[in-house]
Amino acid sequence: MASRKEVADLAGVSEATVSRVLNGVGPIKEETRRKVIEASEQLGYVPSALARSFARSKSGNLGVVLPYVPKAHLFSAYFFSEMLSGIGSKARDNGMDLLVMFRTPGEVMNYTDLFRRQKVDACIILGARDDHGELAALQQLQQEGHPFCIMSQHFAGESFMEVDADHVDGSRQAIRHLTDQGYRNIAFLNGPDSYSNSQERLQGVQIGMNEAGMELDSSLLLEGNYGRRSGVEAAATIATRLDEIDAVFAANDRMAIGVMHGLRERGIKVQDFPAFVGYDDSDAAEMAVPPLSSVRVPFYEMGELAASKLIHASLGAAASSVNTELPAETARQLLPTELIIRASSIRNN
Amino acid sequence: MASRKEVADLAGVSEATVSRVLNGVGPIKEETRRKVIEASEQLGYVPSALARSFARSKSGNLGVVLPYVPKAHLFSAYFFSEMLSGIGSKARDNGMDLLVMFRTPGEVMNYTDLFRRQKVDACIILGARDDHGELAALQQLQQEGHPFCIMSQHFAGESFMEVDADHVDGSRQAIRHLTDQGYRNIAFLNGPDSYSNSQERLQGVQIGMNEAGMELDSSLLLEGNYGRRSGVEAAATIATRLDEIDAVFAANDRMAIGVMHGLRERGIKVQDFPAFVGYDDSDAAEMAVPPLSSVRVPFYEMGELAASKLIHASLGAAASSVNTELPAETARQLLPTELIIRASSIRNN
Numbered sequence: 001m002a003s004r005k006e007v008a009d010l011a012g013v014s015e016a017t018v019s020r021v022l023n024g025v026g027p028i029k030e031e032t033r034r035k036v037i038e039a040s041e042q043l044g045y046v047p048s049a050l051a052r053s054f055a056r057s058k059s060g061n062l063g064v065v066l067p068y069v070p071k072a073h074l075f076s077a078y079f080f081s082e083m084l085s086g087i088g089s090k091a092r093d094n095g096m097d098l099l100v101m102f103r104t105p106g107e108v109m110n111y112t113d114l115f116r117r118q119k120v121d122a123c124i125i126l127g128a129r130d131d132h133g134e135l136a137a138l139q140q141l142q143q144e145g146h147p148f149c150i151m152s153q154h155f156a157g158e159s160f161m162e163v164d165a166d167h168v169d170g171s172r173q174a175i176r177h178l179t180d181q182g183y184r185n186i187a188f189l190n191g192p193d194s195y196s197n198s199q200e201r202l203q204g205v206q207i208g209m210n211e212a213g214m215e216l217d218s219s220l221l222l223e224g225n226y227g228r229r230s231g232v233e234a235a236a237t238i239a240t241r242l243d244e245i246d247a248v249f250a251a252n253d254r255m256a257i258g259v260m261h262g263l264r265e266r267g268i269k270v271q272d273f274p275a276f277v278g279y280d281d282s283d284a285a286e287m288a289v290p291p292l293s294s295v296r297v298p299f300y301e302m303g304e305l306a307a308s309k310l311i312h313a314s315l316g317a318a319a320s321s322v323n324t325e326l327p328a329e330t331a332r333q334l335l336p337t338e339l340i341i342r343a344s345s346i347r348n349n
Numbered sequence: 350m351a352s353r354k355e356v357a358d359l360a361g362v363s364e365a366t367v368s369r370v371l372n373g374v375g376p377i378k379e380e381t382r383r384k385v386i387e388a389s390e391q392l393g394y395v396p397s398a399l400a401r402s403f404a405r406s407k408s409g410n411l412g413v414v415l416p417y418v419p420k421a422h423l424f425s426a427y428f429f430s431e432m433l434s435g436i437g438s439k440a441r442d443n444g445m446d447l448l449v450m451f452r453t454p455g456e457v458m459n460y461t462d463l464f465r466r467q468k469v470d471a472c473i474i475l476g477a478r479d480d481h482g483e484l485a486a487l488q489q490l491q492q493e494g495h496p497f498c499i500m501s502q503h504f505a506g507e508s509f510m511e512v513d514a515d516h517v518d519g520s521r522q523a524i525r526h527l528t529d530q531g532y533r534n535i536a537f538l539n540g541p542d543s544y545s546n547s548q549e550r551l552q553g554v555q556i557g558m559n560e561a562g563m564e565l566d567s568s569l570l571l572e573g574n575y576g577r578r579s580g581v582e583a584a585a586t587i588a589t590r591l592d593e594i595d596a597v598f599a600a601n602d603r604m605a606i607g608v609m610h611g612l613r614e615r616g617i618k619v620q621d622f623p624a625f626v627g628y629d630d631s632d633a634a635e636m637a638v639p640p641l642s643s644v645r646v647p648f649y650e651m652g653e654l655a656a657s658k659l660i661h662a663s664l665g666a667a668a669s670s671v672n673t674e675l676p677a678e679t680a681r682q683l684l685p686t687e688l689i690i691r692a693s694s695i696r697n698n
Contacts, residue, residue, distance in 0.1 A: 030456055037459060061448065068441055073649060075430035075437065076632075085422040088451060092417055097468070098449040099410070102441040107379055110386060119446070257636065283425075287606065289638040300422060 011039035027093060058314075061099040062091045062307060063120030065109065067127035068102030078253075078282040079299060080126060083151060086303025087124060094311045096121075108133040115146040122147040122310035130155070130194060147313035149306045154196040154332070161313075162332040163306040167197055170295040170337030171204025172211070174249050174277045177293070177339055179212035181347040183247040183275055187220040189234050189259065191251045201251050201279070220245065224255045231258020232265070238274070239266050246274050247345070253278035253285045253294055260288065276344040291342035298335045305333065360388035376442060410448040411440045411656060412469030414458065416476035417451030427602075427631040428648060429475060432500060435652025436473060443660045445470075457482040464495040471496040471659035479504070479543060496662035498655045503545040503681070510662075511681040512655040516546055519644040519686030520553025521560070523598050523626045526642070526688055528561035530696040532596040532624055536569040538583050538608065540600045550600050550628070569594065573604045580607020581614070587623070588615050595623050596694070602627035602634045602643055609637065625693040640691035647684045654682065 008015045013032060021028055021036040064087060066074060075081055084098075091098050099120055103109045114120050128134055128150050138160060141148055149161045178186055188205050191198040202221075209216050222237060224230030231250065238245055238259060250256035256278035263273060270290060278285055281296035357364045362381060370377055370385040413436060415423055424430055433447075440447050448469055452458045463469050472490075477483055477499050487509060490497055498510045527535055537554050540547040551570075558565050571586060573579030580599065587594055587608060599605035605627030612622060619639060627634055630645035 030453060034457075037462065068437075073431060073434040075424055075433040076427065078425065081424040081430050082422060084424040088417075088424065088449065092451040092453075100437065100447040100449055102437060104379060104441075108383075113386065283633065284636055287633055287636055 006043055007036065007039045010043060011035040028095065058121050059099075059118050060096055061120045062087070062096045062310065063099045063101060063114055063123035065101050065103055065111070065123060065125045065127075068104050078280060078284075079152075082299035083126065083303040083306075086300040086305075087307045088303075089300075090304050090307035090311065094307075096311065103127075109137060111137050111141045111148065112144060112146070115141070115144070122149075122314040124148070124306050124310065125150050126152065128153045128155075130196065147310050149310050151302060151306055152197055154200075156196075159331045161309060163302050163309070164197075164332070164334050165297045165299075165302060165337050166334045167200035167297075167337065168204040168207065170279065170297070170339070171201040171249075172208040173204075173337070173339040174279070174293075174295055175205050175208025176211060177341065177345060178247045178249065178275060178277065179208065179214065181275075181345075183347075184214070185217070185220065185244050186247045186249055187222060187238055187241075187245045187274075188216065189222045189224050189231065189248065189250040189255050191224060191226045191255075193223070198251060205249065224251075224258075226252050226255060228254040228258040228261075231255035231260075232262040233258075235259045235262020235266070239263055239268060242268070242272070242274065247276070248274050249277045249279075251279050253280045253282045253288075253292060256292055256294075257284055257288055260292075273344075275347065277339070278344075281340050285340070285342070288344070290344045293342045293345035294340055296338045296340050298337075302335055305335065309333075355392055356385065356388045359392060360384040377444065407470050408448075408467050409445055410469050411436070411445045411659065412448045412450060412463055412472035414450050414452055414460070414472060414474045414476075417453050427629060427633075428501075431648035432475065432652040432655075435649040435654075436656045437652075438649075439653050439656035439660065443656075445660065452476075458486055460486050460490045460497065461493060461495070464490075464493070471498075471663040473497070473655050473659065474499050475501065477502045477504075479545065496659050498659050500651060500655055501546055503549075505545075508680045510658060512651050512658070513546075513681070513683050514646045514648075514651060514686050515683045516549035516646075516686065517553040517556065519628065519646070519688070520550040520598075521557040522553075522686070522688040523628070523642075523644055524554050524557025525560060526690065526694060527596045527598065527624060527626065528557065528563065530624075530694075532696075533563070534566070534569065534593050535596045535598055536571060536587055536590075536594045536623075537565065538571045538573050538580065538597065538599040538604050540573060540575045540604075542572070547600060554598065573600070573607075575601050575604060577603040577607040577610075580604035580609075581611040582607075584608045584611020584615070588612055588617065591617070591621070591623065596625070597623050598626045598628075600628050602629045602631045602637075602641060605641055605643075606633055606637055609641075622693075624696065626688075627693075630689050634689070634691070637693070639693045642691045642694035643689055645687045645689050647686075651684055654684065658682075 004015050004018050008018045013036060017032060018036050021033050066080065088098055111123065114123060125148060130153065135155060142160060149163055151163050154162060154164065190202055193199065206216055222234045224234055231254065238248060248259055250259060256276055260276065276292055278292045278294040281294040285292040285294040353364050353367050357367045362385060366381060367385050370382050415429065437447050460472065463472060474497060479502065484504060491509060498512055500512050503511060503513065539551055542548065555565055571583045573583055580603065587597060597608055599608060605625050609625065625641055627641045627643040630643040634641040634643040
């Protein structure tokens, strides 16, 4: 079999470049990559990725763990699809592939096993659960020094690498926008309390209310499950109290739009709608009628950030020193959120 | 190191089950899987996935190649996200992970290399290009007997395994729905001619027109790029000819909604809109105002079908005999499309 030097000579590049190309490490010009691959093939120097991976204990894969619900069309959820797009973009820029793994609800994921079995070099966990089994699995991962990052879930008291958006401030902005216009009876349709993201929204709502000298009326605090259907259901409650409720803040756009649909189904006209503010600023917000004000969450940028942090961690110094040495305050990184104002929440009278 | 038999005894299962679990082959009950993994770990029998893969030349990964456009938020496109959800579902059911790889536009993809380097056991190609380099790469893949499947692109004269939807019939249905209600001047906003899917839509439009005793007026044939923006641009042409154009058929929902937005921007009221039929039946269709009639494409089911075909091919007999022996007529499989009628295309007068 040909040597690495022969491949380098034929391709007209250095031996180091041959290694970088064949190990998929670092950014490499497409033309250079092609030259090296062609030279390798011409000389019969096509090392098996597995043999190479075996030698250097790297798979070249960035893992992404997603919660799996049969038939749920997971990739179609705005939340996940945007984060995955950002993750994929950074992975691609760094010559890594994306290994998508699904976790069945209720299953305790053996994250450590993914690293021991060398399926991934680093791992992003979406939809982590806030329960004892999950926490123990993540603590083990950290003890063994494997690079991982949790997105959109916060484990208080731990120093896991986490990437999220500032939902406290986003929710505060939404409430302030409403109270500044004189809305007083604001219904808040939150997601399940088990997600830290829901708890943060509630906190932001309370801060916003307090800033306006108000208190959250607990009878106006509703709970959905982040699905459109649960918004339609909440509309039943809201419709009966439309004489008092003058604004609705929903913890995501799907629920806000569900409430709008539910009101419309009950024959309530758009001009009689309360003010609406949603959350996520998904495509649907702009297309809603009336166009929906919404708190923009930079999901794509969050995905890019998480991937970048991990790629640097796994390519950099010994992975074992990375996670454990990160001080808690830099381990968690929050990107800013921004309220986008559209017709649904602008007071006309 | 412990033997497979010891693991089997401790877990209370057969040795074959131990192998199936550790090789990730076939459907396995979660409880059984856990028992085997726990027994393996207890006995220190945790074979490296790479070593195992090396021995059996299987990665356990189902590859998906996607076209990559920087910043394009690819996973957020309805088309891709639904197909990936279907693919992911079948992969998960069969204990396989999904290896997502991105292809830069203009790059000639070395598909064969993915198999030679044992990154994947089978591969799905989305967004294949209809050009010479791509065709040659696919022909090589087939000659070497690697299981692969092309989605949403047709290579005429080849016997590649292909999964697509019946876009000729879908477009015919859309046109017949319009002509049956008496619409005569139908503008057709198609996507780029380089996609076989666009060509099929045009063919369906012509058939539908002919069935109604009409011919497609070439001055009413417009071309966009499947993006919303190109619909907004087409609205400029449509707006100036609204006295003659009484219906618009767009090759996807995003363009149809773009046309609606463009008309609205020009101060044209919904009651003065032409009839609209879109294509894909994405989430956006239902949420549009007026709700958009659209041709439903079973993207999710297409993803499931492609994954199933490949998983059977790669798990079944020697992969080398699978692709090459498929007769052309079964190599290509089309799922039916269905027109969903909503308010946008129902004639009131």
